Amino acid sequence: MKIDSEHLEILAVIVDKGGLTEGAEALGKSQPSVSRTMALLEERIGTPLFEPGRRPLRPTELGSQLARLGARIRAQNQEASRLVQRYREGQAGRLRLGGTPIFFDGVVAGMVAEFQNRHSDVQIAQTYGYFDQLAASLRSGALDLAILPLHAGMIPPDMHFTPLLIGRNVIACSATHPLARRSVITLADIEPYSWIAPPADSPLFRDLQRALKSIGLDDFNVSFSGGTLASIFSVVVGSDALTVLPYSVVFSHRRTIPIQALPLRIEHPERQLGLLTFADRLPPPALPRFVAFITEKFKQLDSRMEHEQQVTRRRG
Numbered sequence: 001m002k003i004d005s006e007h008l009e010i011l012a013v014i015v016d017k018g019g020l021t022e023g024a025e026a027l028g029k030s031q032p033s034v035s036r037t038m039a040l041l042e043e044r045i046g047t048p049l050f051e052p053g054r055r056p057l058r059p060t061e062l063g064s065q066l067a068r069l070g071a072r073i074r075a076q077n078q079e080a081s082r083l084v085q086r087y088r089e090g091q092a093g094r095l096r097l098g099g100t101p102i103f104f105d106g107v108v109a110g111m112v113a114e115f116q117n118r119h120s121d122v123q124i125a126q127t128y129g130y131f132d133q134l135a136a137s138l139r140s141g142a143l144d145l146a147i148l149p150l151h152a153g154m155i156p157p158d159m160h161f162t163p164l165l166i167g168r169n170v171i172a173c174s175a176t177h178p179l180a181r182r183s184v185i186t187l188a189d190i191e192p193y194s195w196i197a198p199p200a201d202s203p204l205f206r207d208l209q210r211a212l213k214s215i216g217l218d219d220f221n222v223s224f225s226g227g228t229l230a231s232i233f234s235v236v237v238g239s240d241a242l243t244v245l246p247y248s249v250v251f252s253h254r255r256t257i258p259i260q261a262l263p264l265r266i267e268h269p270e271r272q273l274g275l276l277t278f279a280d281r282l283p284p285p286a287l288p289r290f291v292a293f294i295t296e297k298f299k300q301l302d303s304r305m306e307h308e309q310q311v312t313r314r315r316g
């Protein structure tokens with residue numbers, strides 16, 4: 001026997017409200033239509049749902065059991081409706097994000113955590129990659145958004161790129177490094193120290209080579225290479241080695257990790273950190289909400305970095 005689940009929902013409301021009229025009002029239906037529905041349900045199951053002659057209406061034993069089932073069905077339908085509404089509003093769903101390891105771990109991950117604190121029903125799946133892998137994943141539909149540093153001339157014609165932050169690298173060291181308290185650093189000062197290099201296939205590794213060459217350091221000793229941001233931080237903090245990192249990464253962790261930027265100007269990459277999306281694909285509803293959030297967070301980060309630089313210049 002197949003019973004219409006909507007009929008059970010109506011029965012549950014009638015029982016909860018204590019009468020046909022009250023139930024109809026709660027459901028936004030007319031009393032005659034509700035009465036006809038109950039008559040159809042009784043005909044379907046072949047037995048009365050309410051004890052005759054009782055006011056307010058009192059369900060039979062079977063009527064009570066069916067009403068309890070109807071209440072659960074109604075609650076699940078309401079939950080499903082809320083979920084659909086939240087999905088359409090970008091408050092729920094799944095986002096697949098890709099990014100370069102140093103920037104994602106150093107800056108973006110904290111923003112993702114803050115976004116999920118506000119939107120806990122949005123699930124985020126994150127992967128690492130560099131431009132070629134990330135662009136291929138966007139085209140195949142494996143990613144919804146990539147967050148990476150990109151030169152304007154590298155933006156593919158079938159993709160949109162939204163800049164977030166101008167590229168700026170710094171030479172970083174431990175807060176206890178012999179050079180950490182100096183207000184002026186020269187090439188001769190840094191020559192004795194070894195270097196920590198990011199993965200060889202990363203844009204940041206090429207930045208390291210260009211930056212050191214720009215200050216006249218053509219030959220440098222690499223003591224550690226290829227690690228994650230966490231391992232780079234650990235080696236920097238535990239040694240006198242130097243490294244090149246995005247200023248935004250050093251700035252974001254300066255209060256929790258004893259690391260700082262040295263006052264030595266180096267060549268900055270002609271790239272901007274930004275958001276890359278595939279143009280010809282309808283994004284999941286949560287993506288515009290995430291993009292708006294992350295854009296605002298980067299504006300705030302840029303403002304804080306600029307303020308600190310102004311303070312440092314005044315003190316210097």
